[in-house]
Amino acid sequence: MEDCLFCKIINKEVDSEIVHEDDICVAFKDINPKKRVHLLVVPKKHIPKISDIKEGDEKIIGHMIKTAKELADKNQCIGYQLLFNVGREAGQIIFHVHLHLMGN
Ligand code: 5GP
Ligand code: ZN
Numbered sequence: 001m002e003d004c005l006f007c008k009i010i011n012k013e014v015d016s017e018i019v020h021e022d023d024i025c026v027a028f029k030d031i032n033p034k035k036r037v038h039l040l041v042v043p044k045k046h047i048p049k050i051s052d053i054k055e056g057d058e059k060i061i062g063h064m065i066k067t068a069k070e071l072a073d074k075n076q077c078i079g080y081q082l083l084f085n086v087g088r089e090a091g092q093i094i095f096h097v098h099l100h101l102m103g104n
Contacts, residue, residue, distance in 0.1 A: 001046040006096035010044055020071060024063045027071055027101075035102040037075045041068045048095040050086045068101040077103030 001007045008014040010026055019039060020027040030038040041064045047053060053061065065082065072080045080103030085092040 001096070004046060004096050006040075006042050006094055006098065007046055010042065020067060022067070024060055025067055027067060030100070035081075035104055037072070037077055037080070037101065037103040039068070039071055039075075039101040041071070041099040041101060043097055047097045049092060050084050050097060053097075064099050068099055071101055072103050075103065077101075079104060 005014060009016045009018075009028060016028040016031075018026055018028045020041075023044070025041055025043050027039050027041045030040050043060045043064060045057075045060060047057065047060075050061075068082055080101060083100040083102065084097070085100075
C-alpha cells in the first residue's frame with residue numbers, strides 16, 4: 001500500500017527498530033514509548049483498522065496476540081497491556097492495524 005508508514009517500515013523503506021519478523025507480522029519499538037516496553041505488532045497484510053477485518057483474518061490477529069505474548073515474556077514484562085485503537089475517534093493515527101504491547 002503506497003503512502004502507508006507501516007507498510008514502508010515492513011518493506012524496510014523507513015527505518016525502525018524491528019525486534020521480531022515472521023511470515024505474518026513484524027514487531028518494532030514505538031517511536032514514542034509510553035511504558036518501559038512499548039512495541040507495535042503489525043501484520044504484513046495492509047488492513048486499515050480492526051473494524052475492516054474479513055473472514056480468515058482472525059488467524060492473523062490470533063498470531064499477533066501470540067507474538068505479543070512471546071515478546072512480553074522475552075522482555076520480562078511483569079504485567080502488560082495489549083491495545084488496538086480502532087478509528088480516529090479512539091485515537092488511531094496510523095491506519096494500518098497494529099497491536100500495542102505496553103509493559104513494565
Ligand atoms: P495509534 O494511535 O495509531 O494506535 O498508534 C500509532 C503509534 O505509532 C503511536 O504510538 C506512535 O508513537 C507510533 N509511531 C508513529 N510514527 C512512528 C514511526 O515513524 N516509527 C515508529 N516506530 N513508531 C511510530
Ligand atoms: Zn500499510
